[in-house]
Amino acid sequence: MGNLLAGLHLEYVEPILCGMMIFFLVRSKTARQFLFLFALLCVRLSCSLICLPLLYFCGRGIEKHLAYQTYFYVYWTSYALEAILSLLVIYSIFRLAMAPLKGLQTLGMLVFRWVAAISVAVAIGVAVTPHLSGIKFMVAMVTQLQQTSSILTLCLLLFVCFAIRPMGLSYQSRIFGVSLGLGIMATVSLVNAAWLTHSPNMYSTISLINGLAVGLTLLMWSAYFAFPEPKRRIIVLPTTSPFLRWNQISMALGDDPGYVAVGGIPPELFAPAELEVMRRASAKMTPALESPAAMHSLSA
Amino acid sequence: MKLIVRAFVAVLVLTGAAATTQTSSASTQNKVVAARTSMLPIPSCAPDDPNACGMSQGR
Numbered sequence: 634m635g636n637l638l639a640g641l642h643l644e645y646v647e648p649i650l651c652g653m654m655i656f657f658l659v660r661s662k663t664a665r666q667f668l669f670l671f672a673l674l675c676v677r678l679s680c681s682l683i684c685l686p687l688l689y690f691c692g693r694g695i696e697k698h699l700a701y702q703t704y705f706y707v708y709w710t711s712y713a714l715e716a717i718l719s720l721l722v723i724y725s726i727f728r729l730a731m732a733p734l735k736g737l738q739t740l741g742m743l744v745f746r747w748v749a750a751i752s753v754a755v756a757i758g759v760a761v762t763p764h765l766s767g768i769k770f771m772v773a774m775v776t777q778l779q780q781t782s783s784i785l786t787l788c789l790l791l792f793v794c795f796a797i798r799p800m801g802l803s804y805q806s807r808i809f810g811v812s813l814g815l816g817i818m819a820t821v822s823l824v825n826a827a828w829l830t831h832s833p834n835m836y837s838t839i840s841l842i843n844g845l846a847v848g849l850t851l852l853m854w855s856a857y858f859a860f861p862e863p864k865r866r867i868i869v870l871p872t873t874s875p876f877l878r879w880n881q882i883s884m885a886l887g888d889d890p891g892y893v894a895v896g897g898i899p900p901e902l903f904a905p906a907e908l909e910v911m912r913r914a915s916a917k918m919t920p921a922l923e924s925p926a927a928m929h930s931l932s933a
Numbered sequence: 934m935k936l937i938v939r940a941f942v943a944v945l946v947l948t949g950a951a952a953t954t955q956t957s958s959a960s961t962q963n964k965v966v967a968a969r970t971s972m973l974p975i976p977s978c979a980p981d982d983p984n985a986c987g988m989s990q991g992r
Contacts, residue, residue, distance in 0.1 A: 647972035677971070684973050691988050701985035705976040780953070787949045794942040804938055816942065820949040825975075827955035844972035 643844035644688065648681040650851035657858035663807070666729070669721040670811060676718060680711035709772060716779040720749050722815065723782070723789050730793055730800050730808050733868055734876065736883030752781035780826060783819035790816035799876040801868040810857035814850040821846040 655674050658664050664671045684704055691700040724745055731738035760774035793802070793812045802809055821843060828839045870877045900908065978986035 643972040644974065681973065688988070697985040697988055701976065701982065701988045702980045704988065705980045708973065708976050783949065784953065787946045790942055791946055794939060804934065816945050820945045820952070823949045823952035827952040840974050847972050
């Protein structure tokens, strides 16, 4: 199977597909909207452009150990950057998907930020063990971060897929397309992680599965961005919809409260005009409170 | 269409969940258990591997 992969030379296809996807993203004028996806694709493209010559010239002009070491560090640095960018892509997709429901968007993003912060803390915590140091520590940390990112991606995909109607999206929407692609890559990444302990060689069956999954995802994304996106539907929710209720509740939760000074206020805090207004108001109120006759006449 | 898409998504999520359980047991053995989803071959050996992880055999 390793020979089959080597024969297919799938690795040379990736930069072409990445470049094509970047082209469609720019052409559709959505690069700003999907900024983190754009950055992720640029990192992938750069990594391929550095690694492919190393693979090609390994043993032909570059000594194989030096080539492997360089390849190893470029690959893992790119992997670390992608792990961080993946989290940001999920965050931006969630924000775009929830744009019509502002209350839920705010609440969801708050929860997401906490989950992401905890994920990073857990990734560092898992990597900090006595027998891990240097590059092994980095690999362990990035691995954990990528796995958490993959799980978060799958959660996002589930959410987008099953709550697509209340968000006014359809299966032709780019938000869904990007989520589905990320979900495919996340699943393959998790399967990879489980498989990798059994494959000590760089060219194995999982590499072939990897290549096919990435190719399929990049082609799918290209198709989504090459064709115009259908407009977002008008969102009509029943008055009993839990989405509507939770959105209203979430909007109220985010309100900035007003403040009332109840004591300990020095007079210097007030402007002379304010003091004068208060003096006049109290002068008006004092006789009214002091004379009960006046009160009776008022009530009469 | 809706059912097919939902079924596909459910399969993806279940596969991911099943793989996660296997990864947890693999990571306790202190091995490299990560792979960037990419068409590039995965450098799963240490940087100072004497065989250069079979890099020159791929061509």
